[in-house]
Amino acid sequence: MKETVDPRYAIAPQIFRALRQAIVTMELLPGQALSEKEIAAAFGVSRQPVREAFIKLGEARLVRILPQRGTFVVRISLSDVANARFVREAVEVAVARAACSIASNDAQARLADLVTAQAAAASAGDHRGFLALDEEFHRTLAEAVDCPTAWPIVEDVKAQMDRVRYLSLPEASPMSRLIEQHGAILAAIARRDPDAAAAAMRTHLSEILIALPRLARANPDLFDDSDLPAHATLGMARQ
Amino acid sequence: MKETVDPRYAIAPQIFRALRQAIVTMELLPGQALSEKEIAAAFGVSRQPVREAFIKLGEARLVRILPQRGTFVVRISLSDVANARFVREAVEVAVARAACSIASNDAQARLADLVTAQAAAASAGDHRGFLALDEEFHRTLAEAVDCPTAWPIVEDVKAQMDRVRYLSLPEASPMSRLIEQHGAILAAIARRDPDAAAAAMRTHLSEILIALPRLARANPDLFDDSDLPAHATLGMARQ
DNA sequence: AAAACCATACTACCATACCAGTTATCGGGC
């Protein structure tokens, strides 16, 4: 591994983002040991900022830090994914509802542009670009309701879900359906219908539940089988 | 300041909790400069764990870290409080709804005990103990719906609101009303009425909005007047 | 041969040292 950081900015957050990306994209597999020393050497920095990145990864439950033993990428936990989905749905449904009241025309136009760009990425078969635009759609929506602090929280929990998404990338991912869902959310916001916006967002964020059981069965080595699937209600909570 | 830590456990989180508590309880006032070196000396540890605590406090937006300049307790930001309230309401309303489906009788009994204990604390005039029990009530509720990761998130954003609560402590705080609200939430859960539980939770978490404008006007030096009150809808978002 | 033990090589954590950038102070010139 030969990575690089920009010394003009704080190093620790850069290491954190790089490692999170590597974990989410399955470049670093569950069980993999992460050595402070090795990572530091790979990035050409000292161990200290790497350690700070480890701590944040541990809080996001992407790695497990065992004092005096090591730091390891954790297996995908069905209950962690369900918990993340629960929190994300709670926050983003509330955001979608709020957007019906206060989203400006300008913000709606930006969101529409993002959906258009997603369609372009989809027809170009650019999965990575599509996922980046998806992320930007949700972030923009959070900003549109003047709730900037909601996004970092969603971003944190989202990592648990994204790992599953990247796992399902190789097979045909129904990008067109996700685009339709974004469109439905926008349409509901445009006609200021909070119930419809909430329902559309809920449907969108439940998409992951479809492939999850099959993925878990197909990749038992990547999943933590010690945790029973979280109580079904968590995945299906209806408000 | 002469604080103490237990060297048998990781030091950084202890420092973090101690400082957060000090900030939330207004022991450390907005504008106060926090020196890594001074705090380290006060706790009898090195600067390193103090630095890690600062980073977490910065993420919680309780302090502002200015590189090469200093770390300062931030003033209470009305928009930060509104944002925190928005996220907390979103998550806890979802928790309350889920509780209607899956909260065990055992969990409900524990929650009822906590409300009873709160009543005792209230009649004893023990504000601090009351607040601790309030926190435990909400944490127990999150555990009751098998969503343990929801609580740390709520705990994080809650700090912004708690600072306002402690500010309003000197004046008569309507503990009886808060107890009634907890009771209403529990009653709705007991009769498995998610809409009622959600409404009761929403009412409970909107309580802060009543005193907030007056507190901001009465303590202009503690509040950040640069940020306009967040869009009114954020405080009143109805799902 | 099997089991217990110990040396070794890791680990994360904390402490310390060093660095770069900011601020405040103080002295000198106008």
Add this chain to the structure above:
DNA sequence: GCCCGATAACTGGTATGGTAGTATGGTTTT
């Protein structure tokens, strides 16, 4: 007296060293 510049005293960020604890593998003992 006021302004401006050099400098000293901070700050947080990074690098490095030291310590205690944990796996591991080879050796010794039973």
